[in-house]
Amino acid sequence: MMTLDDFKAARRVLQGVLRSTHLIPSAYFSSATGNQVYFKPENMQVTGAYKIRGAYYTISTLSQEEKQRGLITASAGNHAQGVAYAAQKAGVPATVVMPTTTPLIKVENTRGYGANVIIHGATFDDAAAEAARLSEEQGLTYIHPFNDLRVATGQGTISYEIFSDLPDVDVILVPIGGGGLASGVATLAKLLNPGVKVYGVEPEGAASMKASMDAGHIVTLPTVETIADGVAVKTPGDQVFPFLQQHLDGIITVRDEELVNCFLDMTEKHKMIVENAGLLTAAALYHLQPKGENVVSILTGGNMDVITMASIIQHGLINRSRVFTFSVHLPDRPGELLRVAELLARLNANIIKLEHNQFVNINRQHGVELKVTLEAYGAEHKRNILSALQQEGYDAREVNTSSVYNA
Numbered sequence: 001m002m003t004l005d006d007f008k009a010a011r012r013v014l015q016g017v018l019r020s021t022h023l024i025p026s027a028y029f030s031s032a033t034g035n036q037v038y039f040k041p042e043n044m045q046v047t048g049a050y051k052i053r054g055a056y057y058t059i060s061t062l063s064q065e066e067k068q069r070g071l072i073t074a075s076a077g078n079h080a081q082g083v084a085y086a087a088q089k090a091g092v093p094a095t096v097v098m099p100t101t102t103p104l105i106k107v108e109n110t111r112g113y114g115a116n117v118i119i120h121g122a123t124f125d126d127a128a129a130e131a132a133r134l135s136e137e138q139g140l141t142y143i144h145p146f147n148d149l150r151v152a153t154g155q156g157t158i159s160y161e162i163f164s165d166l167p168d169v170d171v172i173l174v175p176i177g178g179g180g181l182a183s184g185v186a187t188l189a190k191l192l193n194p195g196v197k198v199y200g201v202e203p204e205g206a207a208s209m210k211a212s213m214d215a216g217h218i219v220t221l222p223t224v225e226t227i228a229d230g231v232a233v234k235t236p237g238d239q240v241f242p243f244l245q246q247h248l249d250g251i252i253t254v255r256d257e258e259l260v261n262c263f264l265d266m267t268e269k270h271k272m273i274v275e276n277a278g279l280l281t282a283a284a285l286y287h288l289q290p291k292g293e294n295v296v297s298i299l300t301g302g303n304m305d306v307i308t309m310a311s312i313i314q315h316g317l318i319n320r321s322r323v324f325t326f327s328v329h330l331p332d333r334p335g336e337l338l339r340v341a342e343l344l345a346r347l348n349a350n351i352i353k354l355e356h357n358q359f360v361n362i363n364r365q366h367g368v369e370l371k372v373t374l375e376a377y378g379a380e381h382k383r384n385i386l387s388a389l390q391q392e393g394y395d396a397r398e399v400n401t402s403s404v405y406n407a
Contacts, residue, residue, distance in 0.1 A: 002184065025037070035292065051301070054152065059086045060090075073097070077102050097127040098120075100121065101122065157184075170294045171294070172196060173281035174201065177206075178209075190247045200250075202252075231277045278300040315402070318402060329395065330367060
């Protein structure tokens with residue numbers, strides 16, 4: 001069981017290990033969602049994620065014989081770094097099996113903490129099966145990333161800090177992958193205040209816990225498909241499942257597109273890098289009813305490589321109509337391109353890219369195609385630009401921005 005004494009023991013072990021991640025009030029998200037929103041920024045935690053809590057506490061409970069055998073785990077990144085860091089501090093060798101989809105920064109950081117990294121399988125579940133095989137074959141001590149009550153207890157210490165900063169919290173939003181974090185947070189939260197509501201959040205493309213809760217038993221999804229790699233779990237944990245059934249007030253699912261938009265907002269409004277899995281609770285803020293409550297959104301991690309960041313920002317700008325592309329046919333004569341450019345300048349449209357195709361027609365006298373990618377203020381500005389072009393006699397049509405932007 002996860003008892004209050006267990007959580008107190010975990011908190012004592014973690015004192016002096018954790019970085020303080022005090023709640024951050026968000027005026028922007030509060031205004032946008034109708035609640036008083038506070039972020040719990042575990043993306044600023046040691047190793048860049050909350051996972052250090054469960055990994056460090058669990059390793060502290062191992063016997064000397066279990067440590068000497070060496071540790072092994074499977075992870076899509078954040079638990080890997082937590083185990084590697086805690087093992088290094090304990091002077092224990094660690095092996096980590098990571099799926100091929102793991103962002104490079106998480107792989108390199110894990111190696112940087114001294115762990116032996118093995119890349120195996122397309123999903124977390126593939127990596128977990130390989131880690132279990134190696135554990136059995138080599139006699140290594142397996143530290144499961146979520147299906148272990150000691151791990152869940154360590155993660156759950158987050159609730160102590162939430163109530164310390166905001167005693168009258170009404171709602172806590174917590175991401176769910178396999179269920180370790182959510183079970184720990186929900187269990188301790190209800191022990192501290194049975195009236196608080198705790199909602200888990202999953203991506204629509206990897207909602208294995210919601211499927212399991214709906215069925216009343218553990219369900220394995222045939223596939224998972226989400227940009228939130230940290231929670232891309234086909235089979236949730238059966239050890240933590242009963243605690244979620246008892247303490248969770250519901251599960252909210254969000255689309256990947258919502259995560260893209262939240263990444264842009266978090267970066268611009270709070271100047272914080274939060275990985276896609278960590279943004280689940282920020283996206284869920286828009287789904288909450290009723291309004292006017294004190295809501296804590298747990299941001300679980302910030303380990304994201306710069307290539308992924310660039311892609312997410314690009315798609316977020318396109319989603320918000322802050323970058324768009326239009327196509328127009330022009331007479332093939334001097335001055336036409338300048339005329340379009342001057343019109344766009346008057347409309348305060350910033351040109352990112354021009355593509356002038358003289359060979360779109362066999363007979364060039366029939367016109368050339370101009371594709372223009374612009375930076376705009378948003379959807380209304382985009383509509384005004386397209387309308388002004390049409391009023392000037394141009395048959396301007398919006399085209400797929402991603403294909404032009406990436407060319």
